[in-house]
Amino acid sequence: MSHSILHTVNQSPFTHSALQQCLCYAQESDSILLLENGVYGALLKHSLADKLSGKKCYAIEADLKARGLLGQELTPHIELIDFIYFVELTTQHKLVQSWY
């Protein structure tokens, strides 16, 4: 088990500062998971996207699919995962911090 933190973000970065705050406290070794409305973060370009690319970043594929985002140009480096892998991620990290 790694000693890092899994940060989950479930709000759109276009209306809410959850992702921005998360990036303020996440270390390089931490992971970020976008879920629910948080998956809109996968559309980001520019500064926040740059910060995301430095860390291991995941998004729930079902949430992207539901919102019609799979056909859009997504931020590179984001790994699309299913719910089973989400559970696995929570066990692979020492801590989970939810941003909502």
Added chain:
Amino acid sequence: MSIVVNDSSIDTDKEGYLKNLSDWNEKVAIEIAYQENIELSDKHWEMINLIREFYTNFELSPAMRPLVKFTATKLGKEKGNSIYLMQLFPGSPAKLLNKIAGLPRPKNCL
């Protein structure tokens, strides 16, 4: 549930805590204590006034530990200990004292 004081009925929950804090007065305290087989002495009143001060300060019904600490700060160590409180309010001092003082049941108090 309710208790009757001076011919008027006062609502309580099923454990006997007052539903409306504003219903409390000294006669109500005496009646609740009587139902718990406690006759209120000056020492009891000192603690009743103290726990009401706690509630005014912190908006919390204290459980045992904070109650003991607060009592020790305000009245000294001879009174701020669980043995003293157990003697005055046998069994579950924090719960009894909150009830008699007309305060809500303390959360998380065993």
Added chain:
Amino acid sequence: MTSSKKIGITLGHTPYGSDLAQEALDATLAMGLFGQDITLIFWGDGVFQLLKSQNSESVHQKSLEKQINAFELYDIERVFVCAQSLEQRNISTSSLCTDAECLSPTEIQKVLSTQDTLLSF
């Protein structure tokens, strides 16, 4: 006695706008009573919970400030606040109701990494 877990409670939401702040406080005091090793971290809009002179009677809610003042009686001793969040909101430490220790985001990262579990409110 079993050794207690180190529990980090992170508070990132405004008081009174939702139940989150009160729920965090309930959880904190309950765990304090059971002798858990608790660290509180106020960050983001959570720093507003620490402001002095709250008068929540006007919105018919319990005062968070008054309850926070009881921390010592519940053995809650490690309280941290994010200096950057305070600065962004133009709040000075003299406006806070408790003497929380101000930490930078980097120092907060260190505090987080020493916890055994986190509860995010």
